[in-house]
Amino acid sequence: MFTPKQIAQLNLYHQQGYQFVVAYSGGVDSTVLLYLLNDFCRKINTPLTAIHIHHGISANADYWLEHCKAVTAELNVELTTVRVSINKGPRQSLEALARDARYQAIVEHTNNKSIIFTGQHLDDQTETFLLRLKRGSGPNGLASMREVRNLAGERVLLRPLLQVSRADIEQYAIEHKIRWIEDESNNDQNFDRNFLRKQIIPQLNKKWPQFNQMVQRSAQLCHDYQLLANELAELDSQNCIDAQGCLIVERCLSLSETRINNIVRYWLDQHCISMPSSKQMEQIRYAMQSKSDAQPIVRIAGAELRRFNGKLYILQQVDLEWILHDNADITIEVDSPIVINTAQGRALTIAKVTEGNRVRLPHKDEVVSIRYKVKSSTKCSPHYRQQSRTIKKLLQELSVEPWFRHKIPYLYYDDNCVAALGYWIEKTYLVDENSHSNLTGLGWFIEEGFTKHESNSRSVSL
Structure with a gap:
């Protein structure tokens, strides 16, 4: 299932001294990926390790853990297991919390120079695209998942099955007599992703058999557009962002509204702040256009934007805690x-x-x-x-x-x-x-x- 281009890239990572780690849940996607990577690593004589995150959400979580231990033992693959706790608050997404906890645990339990493989596939990409479309995301969000993504340190997240359909993955598993587990929560249509998977996407694929591929093409076009927008923002940042990382308000306001929005989003992304909603963007523009002696505050994802002396500052959560201390x-x-x-x-x-x-x-x-x-x-x-x-x-x-x-x-x-x-x-x-x-x-x-x-x-x- 790996393309020649992917194999060449994996060989390059191996030559550069990266360790290969597969995120292994026990589901069909990650199991097939585990088998594919195990075969590849044996051919190039390099070890493969797996990591299993025990969320503790399902009553079957302990069974899944034992299943993963058994499979990796059969393949002679070293398995790291990590237990995480999910504390869901009001209006918080259990899926998002579990995902964030999973990635955090993976980063904490892998070496700095690791390639971390995950099993997302073409159908997952379609689901992600439609979910972000529902939220009104722009090009950056609609670009959906990238095959390659940088994580903390020198870690690289790789999704080698992103061009492969779920049906092809399951067919491969059946042909090779691969055992996997089924997460019962995948049938719960109260989750938006499952609703799309069960009710909407099958109809779209039945009507337009190449729908998944067309979504992937649109996601790629959105990614290309976002790269272009970032290049423009980098040019504008030379004039609009000072050495301390603050936005210079007067210089920003000399740009068109579209470019102001673009440089603001770029600036927030550089500080790892979630993309603002339309309402928050309006608040930011209001803060920029307010009187010079005003001190407005805009709150975004636990951080605050404050204006002083003709500049917009970002105060992260750690800064806010420091101020209150x-x-x-x-x-x-x-x-x-x-x-x-x-x-x-x-x-x-x-x-x-x-x-x-x-x-x-x-x-x-x-x-x-x-x-x-x-x-x-x-x-x-x-x-x-x-x-x-x-x-x-x-x-x-x-x-x-x-x-x-x-x-x-x-x-x-x-x-x-x-x-x-x-x-x-x-x-x-x-x-x-x-x-x-x-x-x-x-x-x-x-x-x-x-x-x-x-x-x-x-x-x-x-």
Whole structure:
């Protein structure tokens, strides 16, 4: 059933050192795939492993597990079994939850450089296309399933049977006396996919025998169109997305509405955010067109889009949790380096240095602390300004995002603000890099990336 092109690709993956793993449920599709891959791997003398995900949803799940153990033992294929728990909430799809849990488990229990084979076939592709058509998906959704898809790390998901019909797979299984199990939930027409499979698609195929192939062709055309749209978005992103990954509103609004929608979807996809609904797209455009001093919030799939200083920012769930986390003031010792967090959650190390602008060392009788609940009306005299200003005005000048301002760590000696870590040093505590060449002081180093250390609640010595 593998085409010459697929065999050549599998040989290339083998030469590149990938491990072959088949997602094995025990159903006819994955069982036939298991047999095909086992034959292929024996010919090229490379091991094949299988992974079975036990969802615990069906009363027969334990039986399916034992069946998979027996089949893989007969074939001398190593089997990894993983149990997952599905907690369905209101208005959540059991199918989607099970699928997400399955892929997550597969990623967690396979090596980084793995080819993960799944048994989706041509009929599955038709079902996916019609389900997404029902939801009003655009070209990206109607492209349906791709034969090759990148997963976490160097993992690759491969669907080698995507051009093969269910009937051909079942015929192959019967001819080769292959045993498989039937999932009783496949007969439950309360699931949309099963309703299409049992009631709709057979009629369409009876009326138009090449219907599945035509759907596959349309899916491919949608995929090609999406590639073209992505190329245009990549060009627009050079002007409309800044180095921090924010959308520059004014530049976006200079585009046509179609291109605005395209760059927004591309931007969200780059941040792994689900595609917005039509209503959410309207909210995003409203946020972009609102007054410059407005601070609208658009919520999408657990994330938030916020506007500030002419840009749209994406705050992921981890960022939102970080913002809500209450930082406690701490007393520290400066004899050894200390790791805390910046307002944005990056790791910030405070250490003794002898170069650059730095804070003078504390006197022996001065208590050193990190504080967060500093009033915005507090006046400070940053080393880079001639005159003092309130913290509120200073943070506005520095374009610090409003949602992070309460997270800024301030260095205090006794009750005197010495520095806003990551932003400025108070003039009276500054050891100037030009006039004090070898005098030791305190400086800080900020690591790239969001770490969200818990070290804000205590001092941490390196």
